[in-house]
Amino acid sequence: MEKKYEKCVETCKEDSKVVSFASRIHYYPLVVKKAKGAIVEDLDGNEYIDFLASAGALNTGHSHENVVEAIKNQVDNFIHYTTGYMYNRLQVELAKRLIEITPGNFPKKVAFGLTGSDANDGAIKFSRAYTGRRKIISFIKSYHGSTFGSISLSAISLKMRRKIGPILNEVYHIPYPFCYRCPLSYKKDSCGMVCIKELENAFESFLPPEEVAAVVMEPIAGDGGIIIPPKEYVKRLYQLCKENGILFISDEVQQGFGRTGKWFGIEHFNVEPDIIVMGKAIASGMPLSAIVGRSEIMDSLEAPAHLFTMNGHPVSCSAAIATIDIIKDEKLVEKSRVLGEYALMRFEELKEKYEIIGDVRGCGLSIGVELIKDRKSLERNNEAAKKICYRCFEKGLILTFFAGNVLRVQPPLVITKEELDRGLDIIEESIIEYLEGKIPDSILEESKGW
């Protein structure tokens, strides 16, 4: 039966008249009406398996009953009282739990916010205040958010930077270690890790390390296309930080809360960050962010240096406490690892069959699948990404891409094996239809992508 999208399309048209274009990247006309677990229903009654999990914000799945109950209970008690002036039991409880689950066996404290971007701004503030230094190092291809501070850290799209300056100065970007597409054009295994040498060079020639407050790194570059850095690189970078009194900040907004098969992405690298930045999945879709850092760093600023009327909102805190309990009770960290390994294996099989797949990368249920034009040039295949994602949508799978050509596979961690399998089947069917020329070019106009 042909699917209908009339109500969805109508809403998109109205939306374009009244909502700013700056806040949405269009893939296809999906207007969410209902969602549960890993299944989303649109306004026209079509159902989808969700491989996006609201951009990684719903590791516990849509409307998990324990999260819903926690939210309802809190709303019945009181909705909000600013923690800018008064205290809140839930914030204390949540802070204790965050301190417990984050790596690092040292005293820690927490500062709350509303969304990943503001937490990165806070991390800049705390690291500058604590070290008394101004310079920050982050990475080309990184995405840290959309407030002025986090835009200054990010280096992924000129669209985020044009027309709005000046942004923060004293932020230096170095290449993210990306072996499949080495930004320095070296070959993996024979490069001698020239990328870390570049940084050592910078420290010797133009970037005084004693002026650097922090390095901010995504442990796995998410929007850059699920780029997993070599373990040795992270270890050496961390050592360089320690040798020079530079704070190491892990931005876990996308990779945290079980997404990679560990509580936090940085745990794959055996280093203990001085500050961990979190958001998205922390409260199963409620607005909340947190900065968890060494106590002495988190005590380096006085109020109101990082205070928002709504920070650590009680309803969000109640959802976050429920979220942590669910992740523990349902063993979602382990589930992410096991299902992730299975999905990676299936994608490797697809890579064997279809030349269009150039690389498959992943940790837990955080997987990127590179679509390329050919295996010699490795040219990014944006057309294939647009068409395949659109066809998946038509077949009942929410699949998007980032970095122009990388399929983003980040379903809720509660997804069942059957749902995962069906989603993977839909991807294969769509790849076949793309290769057979069955997906019309008109889609290229509509799907914008990222």
Ligand SMILES: Cc1ncc(COP(=O)(O)O)c(C=O)c1O
């Ligand atoms: C690694 C990372 N940091 C920060 C952010 C910004 O978070 P938010 O959009 O909640 O402000 C994102 C969002 O995608 C992200 O992926």
